[in-house]
Amino acid sequence: MTLAAILFDLDSTLYPRSAGVQRALDERMNAYVQRVTGCTLEEAPILRDSWFRRYGTTLAGLQHEYHIDVEDYLRVIHDIRLETFLKRDPELDALLERLDLQRAIFTNSPAEHAARVLRTLGVARHFPLIFDIRFFEFQPKPKLTAYTRALDALGVAAGETLLIEDTPQNLPPARELGMRTILIDEQGAHRSDGIADHVAPDIRAALRIVLNGGIPGVRA
CATH class of the missing domain: 3.40.50.1000 (HAD superfamily/HAD-like)
Known part of the structure; x- marks a missing residue:
């Protein structure tokens, strides 16, 4: 065909991946998860991994379990200087x-x-x-x-x-x-x-x- x-x-x-964009996004996601859930920064990646396996993304996990403002999440997480x-x-x-x-x-x-x-x-x-x-x-x-x-x-x-x-x-x-x-x-x-x-x-x-x-x- x-x-x-x-x-x-x-x-x-x-x-x-080695360019560093994903690392910057991950850092912002970890901080967001910490703020919303009250977990530590060390615990945030563990939570995110469990959501990834269950729901497919960090955002989906936050939606299902914490009913966050989706547009706020998207704005905060992607507010990085790509030119860096x-x-x-x-x-x-x-x-x-x-x-x-x-x-x-x-x-x-x-x-x-x-x-x-x-x-x-x-x-x-x-x-x-x-x-x-x-x-x-x-x-x-x-x-x-x-x-x-x-x-x-x-x-x-x-x-x-x-x-x-x-x-x-x-x-x-x-x-x-x-x-x-x-x-x-x-x-x-x-x-x-x-x-x-x-x-x-x-x-x-x-x-x-x-x-x-x-x-x-x-x-x-």
């Missing part, structure tokens, strides 16, 4: 330019954060669509509805779609639907466990897999 679209995760996918961590990426821009198919961001972050990341990397022109946590109606990946809503919006079948993602837990629903998958694995922890169709150390390597014929049916 011809590939028609690629869904790109955002954070730690379009740029490496990221810069324009001409190589990524050139690789994206070679793709002749639909592209969309597929993220549990809010659209305004995604737009800032894309502008900072210098690749915003390649992503006319951003499917974010509000688009998912706050039912985040890995909930199956997030994937089906994105496919419906693009007007493509799962078998015509590739997901590029850095979180292993977000891959099974995509594969269940019939999507092809590439896991971004900067540390090389999953290269031989069959969790995805392909594993790449970064987004550039992932796009080279696509452009060099590693994903059948690509028009490049």
